[in-house]
Amino acid sequence: MQDAITPPFNRDTRENCINTQDQDIYDVAIIGGGITGAGVANILSENGVKVILLERNDFASGTSSGSSKLIHGGLRYLAEFRFREVKTLLRERDYLARNTNIVKYMNFRILIDPYSWKKRTMRAGLFIYNILSKRISVPRMSKNNGEYGKEVAGYFTYRDAFSDDCRLTIYNIVSSVIHGAKCLNYCEVLNATPTENLIELRVMDRVKNREFNVKARICINAAGPWSGQVYRNLENGNNVNLRLSKGIHIVVPHEKAPTTDAIVFRSHLDRRQMFIIPRGEVTIIGTTDNFVDDPNDFNISEIDVDYIIQSARRIYKDLEKNDISYSFAGIRPLYGNGDNPGSISRGLTVKYDKYFINIFGGKLTDYRSAARKVAKIYEKLSGRKINIKNMPVIDYERPDLNGERLYRYEMEHECAIFSEDIIRRREAFDVYRVDRGASEIDVINRMMRDENSH
Ligand SMILES: Cc1cc2nc3c(=O)[nH]c(=O)nc-3n(C[C@H](O)[C@H](O)[C@H](O)COP(=O)(O)OP(=O)(O)OC[C@H]3O[C@@H](n4cnc5c(N)ncnc54)[C@H](O)[C@@H]3O)c2cc1C
Incomplete structure (x- = not known):
């Protein structure tokens, strides 16, 4: 992790970003704020690409909070002679265990x-x-x-x-924000229409129930299990396997x-x-x-x-x-x-044309290698030089806080909008605490109520 100042990333910055969309054109719009979208946002923004990521619920609210939370080489794949895949997974495991404090052997x-x-x-x-x-x-x-x-x-x-899948995702999201990306949770992409050299995305802000437009040159579908639906929507009803x-x-x-x-x-x-x-x-x-x-x-x-x-x-x-x-x-x-x-591979497949890059499959463990693969495709489509060596890096670490100071920090710097964003994802009390965070829920609800009444 490099030294980096964590910028405000909260309800207000989200609101400002939505309100100024008319003035902005992005190089890339990413649909989906799970680990795949977060990793791609991180590597591209590290390269100075102007990125917006749109997630229809909270970050990591899809498969990236429902995994076994293991960062592993896939021992069982050896029975299928998938040596190269195992080697990549092990390399990624070792990188994350050695270079972050959220992946441990x-x-x-x-x-x-x-x-x-x-x-x-x-x-x-x-x-x-x-x-x-x-x-x-x-x-x-x-x-x-x-x-x-x-x-x-x-x-x-x-x-x-092992790791925590939500935290790994959110660290990549905040890292992207530090590198200049805009990441909006509770923003659902309704459709995306290519016009001359640009794509116009129609987006629903699910906090305020209002629609707005986002303009980008290339759109990346990182919608995980919803990527088939998004693909059909983007590619005129075409199906994908x-x-x-x-x-x-x-x-x-x-x-x-x-x-x-x-x-x-x-x-x-x-x-x-x-x-x-x-x-x-x-x-x-x-x-x-x-x-x-x-x-x-x-x-x-x-x-x-x-x-x-x-x-x-x-x-x-x-x-x-x-x-x-x-x-x-x-x-x-x-x-x-x-x-x-x-019997179906857990590997990654990427399909692309001039406007859209669609990502299908993948694992938590090798999200960095998926991000590098997509970054190289972006390089080909955009003609821009993209450095992928040793990337993406996570340039964010949550400070060592607890109780109200921690929850306040998660609201201010990790864009927690609702109580559930803290309880179920940033802290994942449901999973890791036998009492499921019972003693904290009232505190978090009160803090959110105060915040929202301002
Ligand atoms: C039971 C299980 C166990 C697993 N265990 C492991 C493991 O131990 N180790 C490992 O390496 N991998 C594991 N995996 C695989 C890993 O969890 C997934 O590969 C990974 O989380 C997928 O991330 P993703 O970002 O592609 O998808 P997701 O995390 O699902 O993210 C996609 C996001 O797109 C958003 N979205 C969808 N449509 C739209 C739209 N129209 N507009 C805006 N946003 C939209 C969704 O809300 C969602 O948040 C496991 C998977 C499962 C199911």
Whole structure:
């Protein structure tokens, strides 16, 4: 992180920006304020490109708050010989763990049991995984000394990393603002019409229920699971081969599923890989992988919850539905064909023409490599030289504050507009606190009421 002064980024700067849209023409307008849009905004604004990012809800309110929050190389992709992809993911993981304070390494135990890879295959897989991340070590299996059920012979320990998906997104958003980008939450793009050498976007300000226009030379569709809908809208009704898959997680108090290392295992129900991830006072367990048609389908069904509980009971035999403090869903945008979601690549596809760059798929872990890819396409379309080496960099870090001073800071410098923006995303109390932030909610509501009455 470089030293940078964090400018005001709040309700007033948002309002001013909307009110002066008539006078501005942007080089690039980005639709979507998840990790993909935020990463692209960051790399382009670092290069002096005049960027506006439009997000119809709050930043990170889509898939970028519903992930497993892991920054990982994708060990299981080795079974499909996707070495290059794993190498890229590991490189990105290591960059983020070494250069930011919001991505941290964590030990993972992968269980060896009748549902897992065989011990020998696992050892070979982890050996390759270590080599691809430039670590030479021969993986050894530790015996199960009664920590797990009898069918577990033992486990291998390897290293990956975790983060907070919302915070990673918001850090990239604020970093873009520091580099000169305009980022507007609660602004939905209704349509985008190319006119002579410009695109005119019709935008709805969902705070004040009013419409305004934005003019840009190039428009980037980074709408995650909604990118198919946005593509149809931008490209005259053309369809794209985007499938959607929902994944849910449950959150339980740490003492109900205690572990110091994360645990990776396969469900005995269908042999899908699952994670048990300790995060302070809670443990997150997930996930599912089922096709859905609607990108707004965040419903959490009893069937999905039962599946996770039953799978995890192999490790925590007393785990019950009543133990769940929170559950959340995310929708994966998957580009390609396949009979089941697991068989469709999690990789990134970019389609573009003179006016529009459309991004489909991708992962949290490699958002920087996605941003570099899109930046190179922008270079080609605009004829402007874009530097991508070691970029994008996160030039923002939240200061060490707590209570009212922290929430005030998030309103002033991270553009939290509603209480929920703090509770569910900037702090994510629902996920990380067993009481889901009960003691803080009144304070935050009062602060927001005071702010809005001015
Ligand atoms: C269950 C699950 C677990 C996962 N776990 C991991 C993991 O551990 N590690 C990892 O690397 N990856 C993981 N992923 C993948 C990762 O979460 C996603 O690849 C990533 O979050 C997608 O980000 P995005 O910005 O493309 O989409 P989103 O975060 O969904 O952002 C798109 C944004 O576009 C906005 N938008 C849509 N339409 C409009 C419009 N018309 N105008 C303005 N804005 C609009 C939406 O509101 C949304 O905020 C997981 C995914 C799922 C579903």
